[in-house]
Amino acid sequence: MILVTGGTGLVGSHLLYFLLQEHNAVRAIYRESSDREKLKQIFSYYSSEISEIEKMYSRIEWVVANINDIPALETAFKGITRVYHAAAFISFNSKDFRKLKKINIEGTANIVNQCLLHKVEKLCYVSTIATLGSTVDSSLINEKSDWNPEAKNSVYAITKYGAEMEVWRGTQEGLNAVIVNPGVIFGEGFWSTGSGIIMNIGSRGIPIYTSGGVGLVDVRDVVSVMIKLTQSEIKNERYILVSKNIFYKDLMTTLALAFNKKPPRKSIQKWKLMMVSNVDWFFNLIFRTKRKLLKATVHSLYDTSFYDSSKVKNELVLNFIPFEDTLSRVTESYKIES
Template identity: 25%
Template sequence: MKVLITGGNGFLGSNVARELFRRGYEVKLMMRDTADASVVADIPCEIYHGNISNQEEVLMAVKGCDYVVHTASITQQWAVTFKEYELVNVRGTINVVNACLQHGVKKLIHISTANTIGPGNRVKPANELNSFTLLHVNSGYINSKYIAQQYVLEQVERKNLQAVIVNPTFMIGQYDAKPSSGKIILHGINKRWFFYPPGGKNFVHINDVCTGIANALEVGKIGDCYLLAGENLSYKEFFKLLNSVAGQDPAMVRIPQFVLKMIGIMGTLVGVFSKTSGKLTYSSAYMLCLYNYYSGKKSERELLIKYTPIEKAIGSALAWFKENNYC
C-alpha cells in the first residue's frame, strides 16, 4: 500500500515516514523544491517536489497513492498576515481533500491541532467533545487550522470523504531539524539562567503521535477526531524535567503575565508597522499564559496508544540535538 505524506521533511512528516516504512508501507513524500531533505535521506522513499497551495501539483502528488497523511502546514505563531496561514493551512487542505476525492484515496489522515478544541484544566482536561473556544485569541495559526478541520469534516458528510482527524498537542522528540517545537528544549539547555512563561500545556512524544497516525490509518473511525495527548505540565514543571534529564541546575525566572502580554503587544505593533514577523505577538503571549490541558483517553482506547512519559521524549530530543550539533 502506498501512502503520501505531505510536509514530508518536517518534524512530524519525517517521523511518520519512518513509522509507516517500518510497518511495510510504500512511502512517498511531498515537499517544496527548496526543502532540505537531509532529515529523510536514510528512508527508502519517493520524493515529489511540489507546493501544497498548487492544486495541480497536489493532484500529481496524490495520484497512485492509496492513503494520504496531510502534515504540511505553517505552524509558527508569528506569520505576518492571516493570508499566509490561509494559503497553506486552508487552501492546501482544500487541495489535498479535492485530490483525495478525485483519485479515490482509501483514507486521509488530516493532521489538525489540539487547539481546535477548547482547552481544559488540570482537574478536567479537555476531550474531543469540547467546543472551539480560542477564536478570540486571534491566532492566525489556530484559526486557520480550525477552518481547515471544519472543511474536512464537511466533506466527510457531503461527499463521503474517507478521512480521520488527529489533534496532536505539543510534540517533543527526535528529527526536529528545523527546529520547530524543539526550540523549547534549546531555550532551556546549557544556560546559567532562563525565563519561563506562567502557563502550561500538554506535551506528547513524537513517537506516540506517529503511532496514533499509523493506527488511525488502520482502525480510525471515518469523521472522528482524536486528541493525541500525553502529559499536562506547567512550563515550570516541564523545564524542571528538562533540567533533570540534562543534568543541569540553572536559575529559572518566571515571567509575570502582564509583562509577557506587554512584550507581545509591542511585538504585534512592530509587526504591523514594519510588515515583518516577530517571534512574540500578543496572541502567542496570551497562549503562553493559558493552561492548555487535554486528555488522550479516546486515542488510548480506540487507537491503542500507550503514552510515553514525557521525560523520555525530552531525552530523545536532547540526544538528537546533541548528536547533530544543535547544542
C-alpha cells in the same frame, strides 16, 4: 500506494520512516526549496547503518508539488489509496494570516478534493490541540470540547480549525477520514522550530517561568497512532494525542536539570512580557527586525490547557511513551548535535 504531504517536516519525516518499515514504497510531495536530505538524518535516529538508511531513502517516490498546485497534485494522487496530510504553515504572526489561510485552509481543501476525485480510501489529517475549546469547569479538554470563536485564538489556530472544516466537509461528501490533535510535539532533528525552540531555551537555562501549562506528546507516538488509525476501520473521528500535561515551570525545570543548568526560580508577571512584546513590535516596525515575542505567544504562556487522551488509548488499546523517556532521548540527541 500511500501519499504523505509535509514529508520533510517533523511529523512527516518520522512518519515516512515508520511507513517504510511496512511498505516497499511510499510517495511524498515536496517543494523545491525543501531539504530532502534531512530525512537521512531523521532515519539515523533509528538506524546506524548508512547502507540501510540510503536504501530506505531510495524507496521514497518524490513528487515536486505544493498543496496549492492542482495539476501537480493530480499527478501525485495517481494510484493513491491512503493519504497522510501533515503539510502546514506554522506562524502566530497576524501578518501571515493570508499565507496561513492559503496553505492551511485552501491547501487542505485541495487535498480533500483530490482524495474525493481519486476515490482515496482514507485520509489522516494532522491538526492541533489549538482547535479545541476550553472547558467551563477547568476539567480536562476532550474531543467534545467545541471550538470557541470568541476566544483569543491565534491566527494559526483559526486556520487549522478552518482546515478541519474542510476535512469534515469531505466526510459529508463520502470521504473516510480521521483527524489527530497532537499537543506540543517533541522529537529529534528540528531544533530551530516548534519544540526545538523550547529545547534551545531549556539548554541555556532561564531564571524565570510563566504560570501556564500545556499538553506534550512524543513524535513517535503521533506517527504510530496515525498509522494505526489509518489502517483501522475507524472513520470520521478525531483524537487528542497528549501523553503528559505539564506546567511550564515544571517543563523548564526538567529541561534545565537535564542540561545541568539552574532551574527557573522566579515567576514573571504577564504584563512584563507584554511590554517586551511591544518593544519587539516597535523594533520590527522601525528596524525591520524579526519578531521574537508575539502577543499570541505571551497569551499562550499564561494559559493552562490540559487534555484528556483516554479516547485514543481506549479505542486503540495503547499506552503513550512516558514523557520522561521522551525528554531523555531527545535531550541526548540535542546535546550531540548542538
